[in-house]
Amino acid sequence: AQKITQTQPGMFVQEKEAVTLDCTYDTSDPSYGLFWYKQPSSGEMIFLIYQGSYDQQNATEGRYSLNFQKARKSANLVISASQLGDSAMYFCAMRGVSGGYQKVTFGTGTKLQVIP
Amino acid sequence: EPEVTQTPSHQVTQMGQEVILRCVPISNHLYFYWYRQILGQKVEFLVSFYNNEISEKSEIFDDQFSVERPDGSNFTLKIRSTKLEDSAMYFCASTVLSQGSSSPLHFGNGTRLTVT
Numbered sequence: 001a002q003k004i005t006q007t008q009p010g011m012f013v014q015e016k017e018a019v020t021l022d023c024t025y026d027t028s029d030p031s032y033g034l035f036w037y038k039q040p041s042s043g044e045m046i047f048l049i050y051q052g053s054y055d056q057q058n059a060t061e062g063r064y065s066l067n068f069q070k071a072r073k074s075a076n077l078v079i080s081a082s083q084l085g086d087s088a089m090y091f092c093a094m095r096g097v098s099g100g101y102q103k104v105t106f107g108t109g110t111k112l113q114v115i116p
Numbered sequence: 117e118p119e120v121t122q123t124p125s126h127q128v129t130q131m132g133q134e135v136i137l138r139c140v141p142i143s144n145h146l147y148f149y150w151y152r153q154i155l156g157q158k159v160e161f162l163v164s165f166y167n168n169e170i171s172e173k174s175e176i177f178d179d180q181f182s183v184e185r186p187d188g189s190n191f192t193l194k195i196r197s198t199k200l201e202d203s204a205m206y207f208c209a210s211t212v213l214s215q216g217s218s219s220p221l222h223f224g225n226g227t228r229l230t231v232t
Binding site: 033035043044045050091106107 | 149151156157158159160161171172205207209218221223224225
């Protein structure tokens, strides 16, 4: 079974500052992938970044980076230089080798609010 | 950029009625999913579909739910007799999965189902 935990229901960050959104996971799968999605108030789910369990380097995608600590089973999302448009819900998710990599399990989300 | 499209964007129905939610996945994707989200809460897995059959389903996906790929493009979710607790945002998603766990789910914009 896979489990994703996001312990921060809400976060505030000043515009132009960096913010870290926490995500820990639990799985017995030897191979898995971790994802972050953004959900603005309009409701759509937007894929942000991916980290594979065997990737040697932390993933980066523009202002998004993933602080992957495999031994601690954490995959925190770092947003640099926050913008007002970053205000949204952020979901951490994972997919594992069990079940043929098909099912993606989501955490409960963190609501980020960027303050001008 | 190709996208997953869902119709309708909003559906209101009376308790006990049947509803069909429609999705057109991205054309070269092989795996299709339905997720639901109640009032901005956790994104819950309902079902995955591959090669014209269900590959995995959750406890939520009981006998009241069914999925179908009636032709080469559409993917539908049917709820036979809606209950008040079925009110939620329903997301369709698709993925290539050819790269193992690294393929992200691409989500549609969702159908907001309101059962009265």
